[in-house]
Amino acid sequence: MEPLDIFYHPVWVLSTVLLAVVVRVQRRGSWDPRACPVQLRGKTAIVTGANTGIGKMIAMDLARRGARVILACRSESRGTKALNEIRKKTGNNDVHLRLVDLCLLSSVREFAERILKEEKALHILVNNAGVSGLPRQITKEGFEASFATNHLGPFLLTNLLLDLMKSSAPARIVTLSSANHKLGKVDFAHFRGENLVHHMDWVYNHTKLHNLICTNELARRIQSTGVTANSVHPGFVMTEVIRHYPLWVRCIFNLVGFFFFKSPEEGAVSSIYCAVSEELEGVTGKYFDSDCSLVLPAPLARDAALAVKDFEVCERLTSKL
Template identity: 80%
Template structure:
């Protein structure tokens, strides 16, 4: 079987072990959220995918700082459970659940419409939700489900909430990308599920590259508005993002991860740093590594002409004709 061959291949095993070792080293020296005294009372934050993993710990941190926190989740049951847990742990009752399916542009529009009708401000938007390893699925919008969930849905959500964020400035947009964007490719036919390879994490890598490209272009367009936009790699984290992979892949990932990879709480550190730290105030159009350091993204993510084209295509794909 092809999966068995991959997992037993010595090159794959060695590279995985080395990567795990690097990630373990990167746990050291990171910024400590608990040592940060920044308070968010009077601020409103939205975190997508906040019912589990990294997103839940980001929302938990914001709630501890006194923010009004909106958990933007697809599952009502899991979102409600996270809501209860966050309220109990923080004593902050101003935490709320709003449902959204990022793979559906109509659902994103409905979420944004309700949010704009009910909320007076938005100071922090964390685009955290994501999937990996999905089989081929085309949404009713004619989009590949992975691209819709990881990139085009968050792109539309950000666009719809942007005017409110400008009125609430200073405000911050944080997009959770991945170091895997460096392995990504840009082919605009991918958005419609064409010319795609559904092997391992290839689609995920492509979506994460588009995250960084469009975040950089968004930052350029937002210059002078008081709204910043940055992308961040949270590290290799033990989350549920692997749930769509074959069992043998998940088992090996979890086995290695138990010893070397970050916990969801540790993975939340770099996104929280981008969202609240005084040191990141005013920084925009940058890519942060999992140790909270500023690093250069992949060369494709620094191509300004490509960024303009990518952004304009995403605008067309998410516009309601």
């Protein structure tokens, strides 16, 4: 058996799941969004990947608070279904669907151009959309598909909308990372699909590390603008993020997750906390755990020199397209 084949071994998967069960945080943290009185009438929010899972729950909460909510989704049919559900459950008809494929930077640019044309303000941007377990794929723009979807797409989107957010300040950027970032590495060849091992969530781990690094550097660059940028770990959540994994892996995770993992509604709590809580006004460049506690990320995510280089590399890659 090859060394990395162990990550497909049932014993490893079961051990990982059991470890997650043992170390998981409480199903609900000390902060309850239902008890938060903050209202968002007159505010505009964008949530990527809002047609399902955590993203839909975040959008639902923001809509309940009266915000104008834009669901940034890849699938029109699934996005429309989520749109109708959110409008019905919240009574807020100021919820809208805009299509974007974060895997393609050309699509991101088209989406951003429409937002800048149609919207007068943007107060909350939640970079939620993500994939894990994709087989090796290179986009027509030359990027590894998981890196494009999880990092380069959201990176470009954030930067294209940044001036609008500055003019709307105070405003908040919330990026969903993961505790898995601690297993990630930084290799800029990864962006083009080189030096990568496509075993379950290995590529995902790298992308989540880049999310954290670039969010921290963005926070440093936009200090004193009234726009904050923070990262969150949603916890172990029952979502569709593992839909590209082998069937037997999905079965094990779904079985154990049914009893022990968070629901999408519970997994959305830390993101909602960063997006609306009054106590985080002005707080930026931080990383929050799934129970809304402030925690230190991995050492690589705290390397200031690496952050500058990573951000500049991503700027160069995305500026060409």
